[in-house]
Amino acid sequence: IDGICAQIDNPEITIAQLMKFIKGPDFPTGGMICGVEGIKNYFTTGKGSVKLRGRVGSEEIKGNREQLVITEIPFNVNRAALEEKIAGLVNEKIITEISAMRNESDENTRLVMELKRDGNPKVVIANLYKHTQLEVSFSVNSLAIDHGRPKTLTLKEMIQCYIEHRREVVLRRTRFELKKAEERAELLEGYLIALANLDEFIAIIRKSKTREEARVKLLAFEWTQKQVERWGILIRSETRLDKGRYALTERQVDAILELRLYQLTALEIDKVEGEYKELLERIKDLLDILAKESRVMTIIKNELKVIKEKYATPRKSQIVPDEGEIAIEDLIVNEGVIITLTHNGLIKRTNVSSYRSQRRGGKGVIGMTTREAATDEDKDFIEHLFTASTHDYLMFFTNTGRVYVERVHEIPDMGRAAKGRSIANLLELKAGENVAALIRVLSKTNADKEDITWEQPGYIFFATKQGTVKKTALADFANVRKGGIIAIGIDQGDNLIEVKLTTGKDKVVLITRDGMSISFDEEDARPMGRPAGGVRGINLYKGDEVVALAIVVPDAKLLVAGENGIGKRTDFEEYRIQSRGGKGIITMKTNEKTGAVIGALTVRDNDEIMLITVGGQMVRIPVQGIREAGRNTQGVKLVNLAEKDKLQAIAPVVGEDKEDAAAEEK
Structure with missing residues (x-):
């Protein structure tokens, strides 16, 4: 399944x-x-x-x-x-x-x-x-x-035959249900017309000598489209009108003649109207299924999942390697490595042993050559660092909403002093794509050595520039092809700005360019499939946009920075939990002095951040030196900017001490 x-x-x-x-x-x-x-x-x-x-x-x-x-x-x-x-x-x-x-x-x-x-x-x-x-x-x-x-x-052809079979079953069933719904709606429309013309219809029936005479007289009635629509009837097809006029069908007349007096009470009228409205919604839904292949496929999947939940049983026959058979992961030692990704998109992995062996001299080691660079090309710093094992996975999310997945052992293996290799050489990025976020997923196997990494609990939480958020189960990313797949549907003019790996019960904060923020429970966003576009996370004021997504961490603070080099740290307790989709509350009092908010980070006292300006200046500062201040304040100066220069971005920076600490942890 x-x-x-x-x-x-x-x-x-x-x-x-x-x-x-x-x-x-x-x-x-x-x-x-x-x-x-x-x-x-x-x-x-x-x-x-x-x-x-x-x-x-x-x-x-x-x-x-x-x-x-x-x-x-x-x-x-x-x-x-x-x-x-x-x-x-x-x-x-x-x-x-x-x-x-x-x-x-x-x-x-x-x-x-x-x-x-x-x-x-x-x-x-x-x-x-x-x-x-x-x-x-x-x-x-x-x-x-x-x-x-x-x-x-082949296996794929067998599955495709089954999918086509189920597709035909769903379509036939939908057409059958639509036919039944249309037939019932036809009768209810007749009842509504009879109830709207009750006195006249009763008079005709009473004056008619036979049932057939009454039937003929009722069939002769005609009304304009506006008249029947005023009685609550929806004309769903032009073929239902004859020269723009609506007349009763033989089935409707027969049904009207079968009505009993007790069915003409106010209570019964309400029941007819209620059932008719429900039927219209059902017909609309059935027509939508027939019109959209994606809905048919979703129904097939949902029905299969019900079967799986009801009848799934553990595998009885274990698959074991035959003599001479071995998987590529079996050839690669599952050992600890350090993964680094720089601000300029250079990525590498380094065995932790290279850190340990060099540290024994007691004088430390040389880190990446990007730290004290002289040229613009070499101005770079480590923006992401992970301790990982060679069997783990890395998920790369792009600004266009696509995701690429690579095993850690596929990342270039390079020495500690090396800069790394361009991520564009590793991923098959499309034109206009760049990596917006990177997540590590721990590899996990069961007792039979089968990979169950993507069966682990957890969610991927997305945030876009226009305030959309989405939560998708980690399991939905178990099948990512080499060329990447859609992780979130992005509207035209929107971009993915941040992605976080969550438990499903975390608290998140969205921060906007104009200094607004909203904090809400992750559970407020229901899990959605990969192609879905998400739901509203924050109701942005005109011209505003989301610039950052942060996860609330009890012993950390939220650092917010403005484009004029002003910033501050604020305790997460000041961000009260609100309902998702609201206008939010102020996180920085923006004005000409601060400029627009350009970013926000979850930070601890011993962290360091890098400030990057439009003019290419990069300043590395310790978080501990940034003053703590309330939400509705401006903050303090983080960096002295040259005339007409602006702060462009802030990023966490990993120093040599943290690389060494990460190596020691592995």
Whole structure:
């Protein structure tokens, strides 16, 4: 089901990416599937072979001996026949290390084989796999009738056939429901007309000698479009009018003639009107489903997720590497590294051992050559630093709302003094794209060594320039192709400005250029899918825009800076929690002295920040030296600016001491 949903989200998904969700076949009797090459073959070509082994364990028994216990057997293998075969091998001296055998099975399999004192368990197990049905192979031929013709299908083609089938089911069901809704709406429209012309209709019925006479007279009535619309009837199609006039249909007349007097009370009238309004909404919704392919796909996914929640069961057959098979992550030592990304977009990873070995001399080490640079090209500083392991993931979010994901071991491995490599050489960025935010996601595996990183709890929280926010589950980013995918729908003229990894229960603060801010509970923003555009985080005043997103941290403060070099630190307690989407409260009293707010950061006393001006000046200052002040104040001067120069950005800066500390933590 996860694989089907992934293919719906990304029709260009590869077989390798699908295999992150669809591991392979699962057999009711368990066992171990040896290797993934056979699975890959039939997933890719439609034909292949899968090797399945029973599970054999070793237990110690009295006398310093061991016994082998078969607890799972391959699918379609008869337990009694297997036991008989093993006994025959022992009698024929093909397997000589077994001294006794017994069957302790109930509803679960447990075949016990006691070994002689000098018996080698590994040799016995190898012989059991070689000479018995404890190891079998299943041939796969994915032959199916596709559009009337036999065809061998790949995994992706099989899934696409199923998606098309479900699409047809949803469309047919929707058309059927729409037809029923339209038929019911037609009758209700007749009732509304009858109720609006009650006296006249009753008079006609009373004066008519037969039902047919009354029927003919009612069919002769006509009204203008404005008249029927005044009675609450919505004309949904021009074909319903004859030369611009509305007349009753035969079904409506028959229904009117079937009305009972008690149905003409005020209460019944309200019920008819209420049901009609609900039907109109339902019809509108059904028409929207038929008009939008995305809604059809969403319905398919939602129905699949219901099935998953109701019927999902743990995998029984474990997939283990076959002899000679190994994943690339198995070839890479999962070791600690330091990831750095500079303000100018240079990225690298450095093994923590290079920090430790150089620090033993007691005089420290040289950091990146970007720190004391003389040229404009070399004016740079570390803006992001992560301690990570080589199996972890990095998520790069761009200003246009796309996300790229890379494994840490794919980041260039360079020495501590090196500047790094341009991030544009690592990511397949599109024209006009630049990295707006970077997040590290810790790699995690289960007991079977399967990657479950994207199954961890957590959310990605987005903020855009126009005040939109969105929260998306981390699990929604499990399938990011090399060329990136949409992480948030961005309206024209808007940009993604910041992204944070959250717990789902954090408190966030949005800060605007004109000095406003709003703090609200992250839970106020419901989780939304990747392509969604989000909801309003702050109701901006005309001409204002969001410049920063901050997470409330109890022992930290919010640092706000204006373009004229004025800034301050304010305790988060001064930002009362409000409802999402409001106008907010003042965070900096902006005027000609302060200029517009250009940024805000969550900071602690021992942090340092870098001030970057439009003219290219960069000033590094300690946070502790910035005065604490209330929200509704201007702040103090952070930097002396040259005439006509402006502060352009502020960023956290990582010094050599923090790099060393991070290395020590790893």
